[in-house]
Amino acid sequence: MSAQNSVQPVIGVIGGSGLYEIEGLQNKEWRVCETPWGTPSDALLFGTLEGVQCVFLPRHGRGHPLPPSRLNYRANIDALKRAGVTDILSLSAVGSLKEELAPGTFVIVDQFIDQTQGRPRTFFEEGCVAHVSMAEPVSARLGKALADAAEEEGIKVSRGGTYVVIEGPQFSTRAESELYRSWNGAVIGMTNMPEARLAREAEMNYATVAMVTDYDCWHDSHGDVTVDMVVAAMKENTRKAAALVRRAIPRLGKERPLDKAERALDNAIITPPDARRPDMLARLDAVAGRVLGLADSDWGPY
Numbered sequence: 001m002s003a004q005n006s007v008q009p010v011i012g013v014i015g016g017s018g019l020y021e022i023e024g025l026q027n028k029e030w031r032v033c034e035t036p037w038g039t040p041s042d043a044l045l046f047g048t049l050e051g052v053q054c055v056f057l058p059r060h061g062r063g064h065p066l067p068p069s070r071l072n073y074r075a076n077i078d079a080l081k082r083a084g085v086t087d088i089l090s091l092s093a094v095g096s097l098k099e100e101l102a103p104g105t106f107v108i109v110d111q112f113i114d115q116t117q118g119r120p121r122t123f124f125e126e127g128c129v130a131h132v133s134m135a136e137p138v139s140a141r142l143g144k145a146l147a148d149a150a151e152e153e154g155i156k157v158s159r160g161g162t163y164v165v166i167e168g169p170q171f172s173t174r175a176e177s178e179l180y181r182s183w184n185g186a187v188i189g190m191t192n193m194p195e196a197r198l199a200r201e202a203e204m205n206y207a208t209v210a211m212v213t214d215y216d217c218w219h220d221s222h223g224d225v226t227v228d229m230v231v232a233a234m235k236e237n238t239r240k241a242a243a244l245v246r247r248a249i250p251r252l253g254k255e256r257p258l259d260k261a262e263r264a265l266d267n268a269i270i271t272p273p274d275a276r277r278p279d280m281l282a283r284l285d286a287v288a289g290r291v292l293g294l295a296d297s298d299w300g301p302y
């Protein structure tokens with residue numbers, strides 16, 4: 001494999017509700033970082049797992065001080081990119097929109113319906129406009145590795161399913177929950193968009209393990225979702241997620257050919273070079289350094 005067409009993966013893990021640290025990491029070090037887009041949710045935890053470089057970020061910060069609408073998704077993704085991450089494993093608590101997806105099931109999501117409002121959702125603003133494909137928002141390779149690892153751990157897993165992303169922080173009304181069910185949504189949560197969009201713009205592979213904690217509010221014989229319900233379910237889900245991640249990461253850490261998502265910006269930027277704003281290009285140094293010819297600049301691991 002030539003150096004240009006292959007990559008030595010660095011695995012990023014974004015931990016959601018109930019997941020504020022990753023177990024089993026060696027050579028651990030929390031490092032505070034800043035980005036041109038602001039401050040990420042927390043410091044990044046660097047470490048290795050069976051020799052594979054990993055970077056962990058607690059999505060809501062340790063102690064869960066940050067609500068879904070106030071997360072700086074751009075800073076989070078930029079920080080992971082700057083840290084050298086190639087593949088993002090997103091771990092999320094979700095409600096179930098289908099009878100067969102009972103609490104405790106892990107859904108390896110393959111599509112999203114984005115119902116969020118007003119969250120900054122792109123790195124490419126005035127001065128450098130880009131349009132990337134979101135047709136396949138999730139890496140099939142990562143998804144398969146996660147699903148295989150889950151099955152080997154004896155976790156009930158569903159391969160594929162659509163995650164409906166609501167703005168929150170309130171849970172849905174019953175009418176909304178029924179609407180999302182009629183759209184064939186599998187699970188519901190508040191965080192994976194614009195996270196997945198931004199990962200694509202930053203040319204990183206992305207996959208989600210959606211851990212079912214409740215039946216939202218549509219099910220006749222299950223109570224309407226509460227935080228207590230989610231926290232109680234996440235106690236057990238956290239143990240299973242840690243085992244899954246420990247099994248999947250060593251397999252994902254081997255040198256491999258570049259994926260399509262890692263070339264997402266080829267042919268995506270429509271603003272010609274002479275019309276691009278220098279201040280915008282400066283902010284894009286990590287995210288788009290490869291296509292902007294900035295890859296040799298001084299950005300890199302913290």
Ligand SMILES: CSC[C@H]1O[C@H](OP(=O)(O)O)[C@H](O)[C@@H]1O
Nearest residue numbers: 016017068092093189190191230
């Ligand atoms: C505490 S329940 C609602 C909260 O949990 C999920 O977050 P995450 O995806 O980070 O696990 C959901 O999206 C809400 O943000």
Ligand SMILES: Nc1ncnc2[nH]cnc12
Nearest residue numbers: 093094095188189216225
């Ligand atoms: N029912 C639900 N709706 C939105 N986010 C959730 N996170 C966990 N359960 C959820």
